Amino acid sequence: MTCNASQRPETSLGNRTLVRRCALSALLLFAASVTAVAAAPEKRQAAQETPAAIGGFAGGAKLQLRWELQRNVFTEQAPHGRTQARFILVNGDSRPLPPRGWSLYFNSMDGMPSGALPGGLLLEEVAGGYFRLRPGPGFAGLAPGGTLDIGYQYPHLLVKLAHAPAGPYLVYDAAPDAAMAIADFQLLPVTRLEQLDRGGSGAHALATPADTYRRNLRADVLPADAVPPVLPTPLQFEAGAGRLVLSGRPTIVAAPSLGTEAALARSLFPASLPAGGPALRLGVGTVPGQASPEAYRLTIRAASGIDIVGNSAAGVAYGLQTLRDLLPLPGAAEAALAEVAIIDAPRFGYRGFQLDVGRNFHGKETVFKWLDLMARYKLNKFHFHLTEDEGWRLEIAGLPELTAIGAVRGHSAKPGVRLQPAYGSGPDPRDARGSGYYSRADYIEIVRYAAARHIEVIPEIEMPGHARAAVQAMEARYHRLKAAGSKDADRFLLNDLGDRSVYKSAQFYDDNVINPGLESSFTFIDHVVAQVAALHREAGAPLRTIHMGGDELPEGAWEQSPASRALMTKIGLETTADLWDYFYDRVDGIVRRHGLFASGWEEMASRKTRLGGRNKLIPNPRFTGRGFSAYVWNNVGGAEDLAYRLANGGYDVVLAPVTKMYLDMAHNANPEEPGVNWGAYVELDNVYDFIPFDYLKNAGDAARLGKDGLTDYGKRRVRGIEATLFTETVRDAGLIDYLVMPRLLAVAERAWAPDPAWATEPDAARAATLHRAAWSGFVNALGRRVLPRLDLERTGVAYRIAPPGLLVDGGRVLVNHVLPGMTLRYTSDGTVPTAASRLVAGPIAERGTIRVAAFDRNGRAGLAASVEHR
Incomplete structure (x- = not known):
């Protein structure tokens, strides 16, 4: 695709393939100077003549590398702006960095052009976002203490530090498998005016402290008795007049079939309480007026204790989570519960959270933590994104290469040993984020852990794109077996070795696609589906659906594959779009043979066509009767109504719009805020304001023009909503907490509770008044009750504390x-500010640089904000 001024990553929202490709198609323009303090001539000559001198350089341990965003530049030729950046390489060794025989490798989320740089260096793309910088014939070396300054320009504005290079390491030609990480690598701060300038580009402005203050004024501080007592908001809530004193731990009465729920009930009350408290009765029965199996009735009475009845054990569990919400905060002066009668049921049967462990791996303890949080806030579908270009994370019996090769990232001079470094994972294959997988036993444990919390695990196996880890692993298997003389070497081969197709995926790969022209591709898919289904059966939680990927097949894939072309000729297919239909027709058949239905990204239910000379996605008529469940992320760049059109066209739909539900998106455009920004900036209120059945309501007449709304039929096809976390930038499990919480609480509210009154009020003024009241209740509940409970219960959730x-x-x-x-x-x-700094008790009259931070109940600080008050 061609990028123009309206399609740049920082100025407008486009689909993720387009936005990421802009960085590639507009290629970095290397400029400025490369200044080298060269080795003295006699030393340089010795280095060239003595191979031992190359090995004598200490390497990564003695190099210092910095990356700096220098300034944004606006010219007549580039009115929308460019960013000038540079590497600064300092040789801290006592020996020179030689003029030949080494390479500096790194990852970059933005594409870079291969070619010669000023000063004699060469930049080369190895594969995808994996690059190396090496000396060319004109490079003179770098003396001890010398500095190499490498300046270049991006053809667009670079805002997020997530796009900076990552994971650099040094390799010598003489020892090609001995990689040395550059430990002293830093990104320099982005604080100067020339670094932050947006000019007239139309890019998202920085969020200033004053902007934040005005945004915060949209809510009121409520009196204590007006703070909503339960989140997500229950369907019916009737407060009583009395109070039930918790004189001791409740006496729990439950049938043996509710043993798991009884254990949850016991965990809600501190062991320090004596025994002999009021009765807490759990039972499965009928919730008046509610057909959902997840419905419950909760009553608290001073005279009789606590009763929770669910239409199923799941309903009982959700009633207990509501009881947890009603309990006094740990340490409260009075241990008592207000009388209440609640009847509750979810709006949607699908309330999901997706965790990507392919880009960066996160172990099962992290998964357990998020399953616990999902259960606490009544989310019930765990979309487990297990495979990606950069990692295959599940052990599959009979295919050990998938984890021996596809689950390991690190440097290797030989192909087929492991995957390349990605997202800054560096050269060491023991890196815990680049490398790792779940054994069969791990996965069974996760599925059982989820099932005990009434959460369904929906595994995702990405295909046909985003499949590089599998493709590489199966090609290595093929070469190993072929060399051993096996006649069955190609049984699971996924790529046509004669394929000369030219394409670039969204992450710049040209070798990441499963080939539908090979019967071995479907043999592989059948084997994997069978093994995953078997793991679920062994766990005692039979699989109902498997997410079969489908997103971002790059333009040009399969077009020059002899195997695909032969298949198209054989069965009479005209285009690769027809080949896509063939592929998913086969996939659907495999899934159905294993007693499952197919889920996938929106492209699985769509067909690309042309309208007015532009690409347009329409519901694919071939699969409308198949029972596909389409997860729709794309609500930008002209596809704002795609989810509705698919639902109206007969597809079951899960709403996961990037501008509302993608929790890997940064909160705002400030460089220090973690997260990506290819689709949107997503603040807490953006998530809260999502209206599932009318999310274009507040977009304005121009944005709604020509867009479809949901028909009554289409509404019945919307299964629910899902929050998504992709982990390109998330190496630390603590960053999951920061990006997901508390935004996930707004997702839970929208997934469980009915539309709030403001969402359906036709009068704009009245809707604004209702919104203010509801939003005030939500943020007061979070800040004064929900998040403090996480703090005081020592859950270890390091949620984002906003500046x-x-x-x-x-x-x-x-x-x-x-x-x-x-x-x-x-x-x-x-x-x-620290936990010992002065409290803000009202307006601050002092002069100076005023710096303020918020703190949780355990004294943990959030990002500080500052202003000059002179």
Whole structure:
């Protein structure tokens, strides 16, 4: 695709393939200078003549590497802006970096052009976002203490530090398998005006403390008795007049079939309480007026204790989670529960969270943590993104290469040993984020853990694109067996070795696609589906669906594959679009043979066509009767109504729009905020404001023009909603907490509770008043009850504590926070506030650099905000 001014990553929202390709198709323009302090001539000559001198350089341990975004540049030729950046390489060794025989490898989420650089260096794309910098004939070496300054320009504005290079390491030609990580690598701060300038580009502006203050004014601080007592909001809530005193741990009465729920009930009350408290009765029965198996009735009475009845054990569990919400916070002065009668049931049967462990691996303890949090907030579908270009994370019996090769990233001079480094995982194959997988026993344990919490695990096996880990592993298997003389070497081969198709995937790969022209591809898929289904049966939680991928098949794939062309000729297919239909027709047949139905990304239910000279996705008429479940992420770049069109066309749909539900998106455009930004910036209120059945309601007339709404039939095809976390930038499990929480709580609210009154109110003024009241209730509940409970229960959830809003107003600084109830502390000398800093008790009158941060109940600080008050 061609990028134009309206399609740049920082100025408008486009689909993820387009946005990522902009960085490639507009290729980096290397400019500025490469300045080298060269080795002295006699030393340089010795290095060239003595191979031992090359090995004598200490390598990565003695190199210092910095990356800096220098400035944004606006010219007549580039009115929308370019970013000038540079590498700074310092030789801290006592020996020179030689003029030949080495390569500096790194990853980059943005594409870079191969070719010669000023100063004699060469930049080469190895594969995907994996690059190397090496000396060319004109490079003079780098003396001890010398600095190499490498400047270049991006043809667009670079805002997020997530796009900076990552994971650099050094390799010598003389020892091609001995990679040395550059430990002293840093990204320099982005704080100067020339670095932050957006010019007239139309790019998202930075979120200033004043902007944040004004945004926070959309909510009120509520009196304690007006804070909603339960989230997600229950269907019916009737408060009583009395109170049930918890004189001791409740006496739990439950049938043996509710043993898991009884254990959950016991866990809600501290062991320090004596025995002999009020009765807590659990049972499966009938919830009046509610057909959902997840419905429950909860009553608390001073005279009789606590009763929870569910239409199923799942309903009982959700009733217990509501009871947890109603309990006094740990350490409260009074241990008592207000009388209440609740009847509750979910709006959607599908309330999902997707975790990607392919890009960066996260172990089973992290998975358990998120399953616990999902259960706490009544989410019931765990979409387990197990395979990617950069990692295959599940042991499959009979195919050991999938994990021996496809689950390991690291440097290797030989092909077929392991996957290349990606997303900064570096050269060491023992890196815990680049390498790792779940054994069969691990996976069974995860499925059982989820089932005990009434959560269905939906595994995803990406295909036909995003499959490089599998493709590489199966090609290595083929070569190994062929060399051993096996006649069955190609049984699971996924790529046509004669394929000369030219394409680039969204992550710049040209070798990541499963080939539908090979019967071995379907043999592989059948084997994997059979093995995954067997794992679920062994776990005692039979699989109902498997997510079969489908997204981002790159343009040009299969077109020059002899195997695919032969198949097309044999069965009379005209285009690769027809070949796509053939592929998923076969996949659907495999899935059905194993007693499952197929799920996949929206492309699985779509067909690409042309309208007015532009690509357009339409419901694929071939599969409307197959029972496919389409997960729709694309609500940008002209596809704002795609989910609705697919539902109206007969597909079951899960709503996962990038501008609302993608929790890997950064909260705002500020460089220090982690996350990506190819699709949107997603603040807490963006998630909260999602209206599942009318998410274009507030988009304005122009945005709605020509877009379809949901028909009554289409509404019945919407299964639910899902929050998504892809992990390109998420190496630390703590960053999962930061990106997901508390935004996941807004997802839970939208998935469980009915539409709030503001969402359906036709009068704009009245809708605004209703919205303010509802939003105030939500953020007050989060800041004063829900998140403090996580803190005080020591759950280890390091949720995002947003920076405060600050506004200089005459002789004072006004301070607020998106979550009322957070503790705010400040300094006036520009230092970072600590848990011992002064409390914000109102407007700040002091002069100086006022810096304010919010703190949780355990004294953990969030990002600070500062203003000059002189």
